[in-house]
Amino acid sequence: MPTALMWGRFDPGYSRNRMVRKLFEKLGWRVEAFRPFSSRTGRAEALFRGPGRPDLVWVPCFRQRDIPSAASRAGKWGVPLVIDPLISAFEKEVFEKKKHAPGSPGARRLLEWEKGLFSAADLTVADTPAHADFFCENFELDPDRTAVFHVGAEQDMFRPMPPPPPGPPFEILFYGSFIHLQGADVIVEAARKSRDMGLEARWVLLGDGDLKEETEKKAAGLDHVRFEPWIDYHALPGRIAKAHILLGIFGTTPKAGFVIPNKVFQAMASGRPVITRRSDAYTGAIQESDLIGWTEAGDPGSLAARVKKWLSDPDGLKSRGEATARLFRDFFSEKRLEKTLSNIVDRAMERVRE
Incomplete structure (x- = not known):
């Protein structure tokens, strides 16, 4: 049974991460987790208490700071690294929170930092085609190194329900x-x-x-x-x-x-x-x-x-x-997402074989 290792200080209870784990298991993969005490010490911790060699390393959403240690370990193991950022820090800090003006020194530093992180991955996952385009344009990613994996919904929780009476209020x-x-x-x-x-x-x-x-x-x-x-x-x-x-x-x-x-x-x-x-x-x-x-x-x-x-x-x-x-x-059903994840895994494994 192949093993996917979810790496970083991620939230296992977050819906996206639960979905990823569930779909890997449906594909017949074992899913393990390595959650270091600190993103800065991830490399060192992996040497002393890290897991065995997996078949693929997956960095879950929002965990850009864990990419360096994950990339280092995946490289030593010779296994593919897939990152699932869901949002970029550059995008959030510059365009959402407006902490840095576009083109400012702070924005440029953040852009270069994140560009370096994304370049370390064999495959970068985006939640929509438009988001994948943003990653490619801003981080100079080859489109062949991106994949679209919709967020979806957990169907064991969110299922069709009878509507309320069709009248006011x-x-x-x-x-x-x-x-x-x-x-x-x-x-x-x-x-x-x-x-x-x-x-x-x-x-x-x-x-x-x-x-x-x-x-x-x-x-x-x-x-x-x-x-x-x-x-x-x-x-x-x-x-x-x-x-x-x-x-x-x-x-x-x-x-x-x-x-x-x-x-x-x-x-x-x-x-x-x-x-x-x-x-x-x-x-x-x-x-x-x-x-x-x-x-x-x-x-x-x-x-x-x-x-x-x-x-x-x-x-x-x-x-x-x-x-x-x-x-x-x-x-967007889980069945469709399962096929999408299967394709992502195949592409990531192929990149390592290249």
Whole structure:
């Protein structure tokens, strides 16, 4: 039985990492983990308490600092190194948090640092084709050394559920961490516009994060907008089941145009109609599908109009949700992701044989 070694100070409970482990096991791989006490001491720790030689080393999401030690050990073992960053530090610090201006010395240092890390991998995994393009353009990666592996949803948790009764008060649900790419301010403004349209709907924003307080201030006076605290991840399916429509993201940051967020996959898997912004992250039949409620980025009027249109035919929400679940199964199911991971593994192993 081949062995995949997940390397670094990653969170085993994070949904992406659970999914990767589950799919490796479905492919017949044993999955082991090496989690050093510190990313800086990973090389040394591996010498004294490291695992045996695996067949492949996988650096999970957000663990760029663990790439050097993983690359060193994978090289000594002569096994492929696959990294699954999910987001780049350069992208996050420059374009999302705006800690460094594009082209500034700080941004250039971060770019060169991360470019060196990504170049050490035999294969870099991206969550969408648009994100893979970003990695190639900014880190000078050969497209042949990248692969697209969608985030998906854990289908043992997120599965089609009966919709709530097709009548008022309708509930529109967003959940997230209140960061810029999600566009919570766009949602609040759309809720304001929906009130002016005479729409009977309750807009719920669930979660916590840096921009929550600011968003709450923008929602002052809107009695049909409600904020709920974050809930346990395993309680999300039940909360989703109570909503008529699920919301994705509406921000205008670069990353918002690269990603398909967890909440979109989870809403689709749960059989709920979902509205989100257009972006190049969606390709082919998904991009062209009228089952997704596409809106323009940063446009509350577009979002409010889409909600009004769907709620004008409440009986149609059930069939739309069922069709959305089928769309998920056709393109993003665990079975599809398993085939994708199998291809990634084959490509990584082939690179080492070269």
